[in-house]
Amino acid sequence: MRRLTLALDxxxxxxxxxxxxxxxxxxxxxxxxxxxxxxxxxxxxxAWFNKQNLNIQNRIQLSDCQQSVTMDESPISAxxxxxxxxxxxxxxxxxxxxxxxxxxxxxTGALLAMAxxxxxxxxxxxxxxxxxxxxxxxxxxVYLLDLGANVDCDSEVLFQYAVMxxxxxxxxxxxxxxxxxxxxxxxxxxxxxxxxxxTARELAETSSINYIGYVEGNDIFSQKADVIVTDGFAGNIAxxxxxxxxxxxxxxxxxxxxxxxxxxxxAKIALPLLRxxxxxxxxxxxxxxxxxxxxxxVVKSHGNASSEAFLYAxxxxxxxxxxxxxxKIKDKIEAVLMERH
Amino acid sequence: MRRLTLALDxxxxxxxxxxxxxxxxxxxxxxxxxxxxxxxxxxxxxAWFNKQNLNIQNRIQLSDCQQSVTMDESPISAxxxxxxxxxxxxxxxxxxxxxxxxxxxxxTGALLAMAxxxxxxxxxxxxxxxxxxxxxxxxxxVYLLDLGANVDCDSEVLFQYAVMxxxxxxxxxxxxxxxxxxxxxxxxxxxxxxxxxxTARELAETSSINYIGYVEGNDIFSQKADVIVTDGFAGNIAxxxxxxxxxxxxxxxxxxxxxxxxxxxxAKIALPLLRxxxxxxxxxxxxxxxxxxxxxxVVKSHGNASSEAFLYAxxxxxxxxxxxxxxKIKDKIEAVLMERH
Numbered sequence: 001m002r003r004l005t006l007a008l009d010x011x012x013x014x015x016x017x018x019x020x021x022x023x024x025x026x027x028x029x030x031x032x033x034x035x036x037x038x039x040x041x042x043x044x045x046x047a048w049f050n051k052q053n054l055n056i057q058n059r060i061q062l063s064d065c066q067q068s069v070t071m072d073e074s075p076i077s078a079x080x081x082x083x084x085x086x087x088x089x090x091x092x093x094x095x096x097x098x099x100x101x102x103x104x105x106x107x108t109g110a111l112l113a114m115a116x117x118x119x120x121x122x123x124x125x126x127x128x129x130x131x132x133x134x135x136x137x138x139x140x141x142v143y144l145l146d147l148g149a150n151v152d153c154d155s156e157v158l159f160q161y162a163v164m165x166x167x168x169x170x171x172x173x174x175x176x177x178x179x180x181x182x183x184x185x186x187x188x189x190x191x192x193x194x195x196x197x198x199t200a201r202e203l204a205e206t207s208s209i210n211y212i213g214y215v216e217g218n219d220i221f222s223q224k225a226d227v228i229v230t231d232g233f234a235g236n237i238a239x240x241x242x243x244x245x246x247x248x249x250x251x252x253x254x255x256x257x258x259x260x261x262x263x264x265x266x267a268k269i270a271l272p273l274l275r276x277x278x279x280x281x282x283x284x285x286x287x288x289x290x291x292x293x294x295x296x297x298v299v300k301s302h303g304n305a306s307s308e309a310f311l312y313a314x315x316x317x318x319x320x321x322x323x324x325x326x327x328k329i330k331d332k333i334e335a336v337l338m339e340r341h
Numbered sequence: 342m343r344r345l346t347l348a349l350d351x352x353x354x355x356x357x358x359x360x361x362x363x364x365x366x367x368x369x370x371x372x373x374x375x376x377x378x379x380x381x382x383x384x385x386x387x388a389w390f391n392k393q394n395l396n397i398q399n400r401i402q403l404s405d406c407q408q409s410v411t412m413d414e415s416p417i418s419a420x421x422x423x424x425x426x427x428x429x430x431x432x433x434x435x436x437x438x439x440x441x442x443x444x445x446x447x448x449t450g451a452l453l454a455m456a457x458x459x460x461x462x463x464x465x466x467x468x469x470x471x472x473x474x475x476x477x478x479x480x481x482x483v484y485l486l487d488l489g490a491n492v493d494c495d496s497e498v499l500f501q502y503a504v505m506x507x508x509x510x511x512x513x514x515x516x517x518x519x520x521x522x523x524x525x526x527x528x529x530x531x532x533x534x535x536x537x538x539x540t541a542r543e544l545a546e547t548s549s550i551n552y553i554g555y556v557e558g559n560d561i562f563s564q565k566a567d568v569i570v571t572d573g574f575a576g577n578i579a580x581x582x583x584x585x586x587x588x589x590x591x592x593x594x595x596x597x598x599x600x601x602x603x604x605x606x607x608a609k610i611a612l613p614l615l616r617x618x619x620x621x622x623x624x625x626x627x628x629x630x631x632x633x634x635x636x637x638x639v640v641k642s643h644g645n646a647s648s649e650a651f652l653y654a655x656x657x658x659x660x661x662x663x664x665x666x667x668x669k670i671k672d673k674i675e676a677v678l679m680e681r682h
Contacts, residue, residue, distance in 0.1 A: 068465050074531060092522040109527070139591050152534045183579040185489050187451070190415060193493045193574065221589040233534065234578045236526040237571070240558025242586045248478050248562040249590060253611070270611050273597055274590070319578025 004033050004321050007090040007099035010040035010341070012069035012106025013303045013310075014170045020105065021048055023310035028056055031318065032219040037061045037099055039086040040068075058167040065089045071104050071303055075113035087111060094296040100321040101297030103288070103313050105305050111298070112149050112291065119294040120328060127153070129161050129275065129294035131168060134239075136223040143178075143227045144220060145167050147289060153200035158182070158229055160333065162199070164292050164335065165227035167332045172316075173226070177210045181225035184214035184293035199229075199294060206336055211259040234301055270278070288313030292329065297321055345374050345662050347655065348431040348440035350384045352409035354644045354651075362389055363445065364651035369397055372659065378402045378440055378569065379571035380427040381409075410447050416454035428452060432459040435637040442638030444629070444654050446646050452639070453490050456671025458637040458672055463667060465674040469495070469634035470502050471573070471641070472509060477564040484510050484519075485561060488630060489496075496539035499523070499570055501541070501674065505633050506568035507550055508673050510663040513657075514567070518551045518655035522566035524575060525555035528565040540570075547677055591615045599664045629654030631661065633670065638662055 008024060010017045017040065024036055038045055042064035049062060061125040067085040070079045082088055093099040095118050104111055108130075114126055131145035144163050150157065162180050169178035182200055184192040189200075191214060203211035215224050219237060230238070253274060257267030288309075297320045301313035307332050358381065362421045365377055377576075379386055383405035390403060396452055408426040410419045423429055427552040428447050432439040437458050445452055457469055472486035486506050491498065503521050510519035528542075532555060544552035554567050558579060571579070594615060598608030629650075632639040638661045642654035 074529070076531075120393060135589065137592050152527055185492055185574060188415065188484050190417075197592070217578045218585030218588065220582055221585040233526060234575050237575045238556045238582040239522060242563055242582050244559030244562040245583045245586055247559065248476065248592075249587075249615070251478050265606070270594070273593060288523075308420075 001035065003035055004031075004299045004318060005035040005037060005099045005100040006040055006317055006321070007037045007093040008065070008085045008102035008314075009047070009102070009106055010038050010106040011065075012111075013301065014105075015070065015303060016040075016068075017044060017048070018041055019305065020310055024060075024315060025052070025056060025308070025317075027314045031142065032231040034318065035059045035061075037063050037090075039063045039065050039093070041066055048102045063089055063093065071107050071244065073107055073110055075107075075109040075204060076243050078107065078110035079117055080114050082178050088114055088118070091115055091296070093300070094298070095119055101317040103299045103301060103310070103317050105301040105310060105313070106301055106302060108148070109299055109301070115291055115294055115296075115298045118295040119298070121293050122295055122333065124330070124337055125160050125293040127160070127165070128291050129164060130235075130289050131165060131292055132171075132289035134220060138223050140223045141173070142223065142225060143173065144239070145227075145229060145292075146232040146235050147239055148232045149210050149233065149291065151233040151236075153195075153231035155195045155202065157200045158195065158199040160293070162203055162209060162211070162227070162229045163333050163336055164329050165229055167329045168292060168325060169226045170289070171325060171328050172319050175226050178226035179210055179212045180222070180227045180229065181212050181215040181219070183220070183228050183230035183238070184216065187214045187216060189214075190244075202340075203323040206339060208332070208339060210324045246274065252298060254272055262306045275305070288316045288339040290316060290325075293326065295326060297325060342508075343373075343374065344376055344661060346376040346378065346433040346440045347662070348378045348380055348443040350427045350431045350445035350447055350643035351379050351386070351442070352406075353414065353428040353445040353452075354642065354646060355380075355446075357409075358385060358389070359412040360646065360648045361651055363646040365396060365401075365650070365657060367394070367652050369400055375659065376400045376402075378404050378434055379431040380406050380434070382407055392393055393635045397490075401533045404430055404434065410451045410643070412448050414448055414451055416450040418450075419448065419451035420454050420458055423451075423482075427568075429459070430640070432637070433630060435639070436460055442640070442658040444640045444651070444658050446644055446651060448644070449489070449641060452641060456632055456635055456637075456639045459638070460637040462634050463636055463674070465671070465678055466501050466505070466634040468498050468501070469632050470505060470545070472506060472631050473630035473681070474513060474514075474631055475561055477562050479564050481564045481605055482514070483561065483564065484514065485574050485576060486568075486570060486633075487573040488580055489573045490632065492574040492577075493573065495647055496536045496634035499510045499536065499540040499572065499633070501545050503550060503552070503568070503570045504671050504674050504677055506570055508595040508670045509525070509631070509666060510567045510635060512666060512669050513660050516567050519567035520551055520553045520565070521570065522553050522560070524548045524569050524579070525557065528555045528557060532553075541631060543681075547651055547680060549673070549677055553556065556611075587615065629657045631657060631666075633666065636667060638666060 090102040093283040129146040299317040344606040435576040468485040471490040
């Protein structure tokens with residue numbers, strides 16, 4: 001296996017270097033082929049670096065950036081005025097070929113805007129998408145996209161999302177002929193708006209995509225499909241609604257536990273179970289969300305993530321580099337376009 | 342209180358007359374001002390009618406219709422070929438002024454199409470909306486619309502939905518100056534598509550609507566707003582995703598309960614609690630969803646509803662008649678249009 005370099009934004013997220021640096025050390029320990037470029041203020045990195053052992057020092061480069069993007073900064077402000085930020089540097093390194101991919105736990109909106117600006121989309125792809133794994137009822141997983149990169153998607157963008165999701169499920173998720181579905185308000189052919197109907201028609205005519213038709217919101221968790229495609233508006237609403245509902249359920253269980261001793265016992269067992277579902281509901285907290293469709297690999301870890309969650313995101317980026325996801329997406333979209341014309 | 346007549350589609354839903362007729366009897370028993378026109382096959386109704394006591398017989402009229410709309414029938418087919426159906430008759434009676442409102446547990450798509458065709462929208466309203474109450478984290482409630490009547494809504498339709506939701510929350514929900522919010526992918530002003538931004542601008546300029554800004558999917562359950570407005574696509578996806586997630590949680594608890602005796606005890610207590618949340622998540626099963634914006638009152642009970650749930654839907658229709666919801670919506674939209682121009 002060849003040497004694999006990831007750039008990390010060590011200032012991103014609510015806890016910045018406190019959770020990211022330990023995750024980096026764990027990742028280097030478990031994968032001897034991995035190298036990092038750590039982007040952040042040199043004075044902070046130097047002190048930490050000097051305490052590491054030689055094997056770790058040999059596989060780390062430091063890239064000094066004195067700015068950082070705050071969690072509540074607007075994408076436009078970050079794009080314009082944070083050219084020396086750790087987030088921007090990480091993307092610049094990928095663009096210049098000095099890193100094979102990058103991981104950040106920072107401001108999602110800023111990351112989307114910067115990544116799109118710096119890396120640009122692959123040929124044949126109009127817009128990048130944010131994609132992540134959701135849990136399903138039988139302990140399985142489903143790829144859901146777009147989770148909020150683009151609130152307005154025409155049928156061509158939705159079609160491209162279907163192709164990209166299918167590639168990720170196949171090459172990273174190791175699913176043979178992944179079943180691809182469109183999220184809709186009903187499963188009948190006449191359901192939905194023109195945009196979705198057009199996408200459905202195009203997908204049905206594309207033999208290299210295993211398109212299975214429409215699924216409804218409740219099917220997200222049903223394992224009917226391996227990849228579910230929707231626009232960034234509906235995807236974000238679905239994800240956040242479920243997050244809100246899980247909080248509601250946790251709250252109800254807590255309330256019930258105050259009613260009597262039996263319920264108190266119940267809550268002790270039920271709450272960890274529910275919290276676990278809550279974490280899985282919050283997918284970038286669990287295993288990172290990927291920004292796909294770009295000429296480079298960008299993985300987003302949750303702003304509030306633990307070291308373990310950031311380590312998951314590093315592993316995801318590593319897999320995407322190894323499997324050459326951008327090249328595979330480019331090849332697939334070319335093949336699909338050839339088939340269409 | 343004056344005499345109040347509702348038309349009921351006794352053939353709608355998975356169980357038709359078996360749950361609807363008992364609900365009708367309960368409703369007549371609890372409300373002495375209530376009268377029904379029962380729409381369905383006369384041979385079925387006659388047999389049942391003759392077994393009722395005189396007080397009930399006096400307050401019931403039978404309307405013979407030999408067709409019924411099936412649960413999987415397409416809206417277009419129902420509209421074209423089911424003119425003698427119980428669903429269509431019930432709407433015709435409202436249109437002709439022979440009933441003050443109507444209730445059906447039948448095919449939602451067919452009901453939407455027929456109601457729109459027969460009753461037409463109120464002056465100033467472009468499209469009807471499906472609205473229902475959702476539970477919130479502190480035991481409160483929030484009105485969510487549109488739940489699937491219109492998948493494509495321009496900013497004018499969204500604006501009208503905000504007005505209609507506000508009226509329903511005020512006159513039926515008894516909330517003074519209901520807080521109205523738009524569902525979006527973020528709370529910042531620059532978030533969302535042009536449609537939503539335009540609606541937000543219009544609402545902010547309308548003093549007679551208590552518009553509070555954007556809320557995200559997780560806020561549906563947070564009690565931040567009394568009325569949350571979105572298009573029928575996102576509303577349906579939010580609702581169904583939550584339904585699917587609740588099933589997932591119930592399943593996880595069941596699985597855990599098979600692991601050891603303590604979890605078995607836990608499941609005995611947790612499952613009824615979760616089932617209750619599931620019912621509340623499935624709002625038309627709980628208390629009916631209303632189709633508003635039409636020149637008549639139409640309440641939809643869930644296809645799979647119990648007699649109790651159908652009784653809730655009858656109560657909801659009764660309240661809307663008493664509070665003259667269509668007139669109030671008409672007045673409010675007129676006032677708002679006056680303010681705008």
